[in-house]
Amino acid sequence: MRGTQDIQTVGIVGGGIIGLSWASLFSAFGFQTHVYDPNPMVSADIGPFVRDAWAIMAELELGTVSDPELPRFSSDLASLNIVDFVQENGPDRIEIKQQTIQSLEQVVRPDVIIASSTSSLLASDIQRGARHAERILVAHPMNPPHMVPMVELVAGKLTAPEIIDRAEALYQRIERVTVRVKKEVVGHLANRLTSALYREAVHIAAEGIADVEDIDRAISYGPGMRWALMGPHLTYHLGGGKGGYRHYLDHLGATQEARWQEHGTPELTEAVKNMLVAGVDRELESQDEATLVKRRDAALAQVFKVKKTWGF
Incomplete structure (x- = not known):
């Protein structure tokens, strides 16, 4: 199992408000960040959103690089084949989450953690049908993630304990305040x-x-x-x-x-x-x-x- 320090490249699935906020945050801390969204129009949103977010984070002294690299965009999911960590932000419907996970597993390495930003769904349900369910967890932020520091971590029935530890260490690297939810419930904490x-x-x-x-x-x-x-x-x-x-x-x-x-x-x-x-x-x-x-x-x-x- 790779360590948290080995995570250098982050994949963001979904280029909505939550996804672009995550992308802003990870890139400000020096991670090479790749945004995937099936809608190619999202590409035009990245620069304005991220630069505004960076300006606020600079005021808050958040981030580790003075000149961050803009997140890269692709409407091809295969572009995430190089990432070390995935933050998934798709629509909050279980069938879409499961389909997204199954598609991701065709692309990313088996040791890549997949963290879902779902606001209500259970990690155990998202894991259903996955080939490597042990690397899937819920990591739910509050909107917008680059300004509200809490991230709640919830394991599914099949999530490996070390995955929660690694995810928590990563979020702490980007100065998030992590909260571990002990039991799965709809809506988390x-x-x-x-x-x-x-x-x-x-x-x-x-x-x-x-x-x-x-x-x-x-x-x-x-x-x-x-x-x-x-x-x-x-x-x-x-x-x-x-x-x-x-x-x-x-x-x-x-x-x-x-x-x-x-x-x-x-x-x-x-x-x-x-x-x-x-x-x-x-x-x-x-x-x-x-x-x-x-x-x-x-x-x-x-x-x-x-x-x-x-x-x-």
């Missing part, structure tokens, strides 16, 4: 947490408790500010004062349970979807989406700096 909050956000809007705009405002100016620094357990530990988390759970745990019982289970009917979209449209009335993305990325960069400065 981060997306299950965000989905729980989103379900209640939809319920509150659907029940007329608050408007979409106020729900977003409540999160971004309330708990979201704390969550940018620490997770819920540590947040509630500090909320327990001198008694810490135990004091909080003993004295306020019952109020949490009472709220859990009240949480809703909304359905995304057409009426609910229309109401949610209308709320977001109102939030965008004073700015266009492209400007919002730039503002988000600039703000994320500042949050990244704050966390790095203060050790959060």
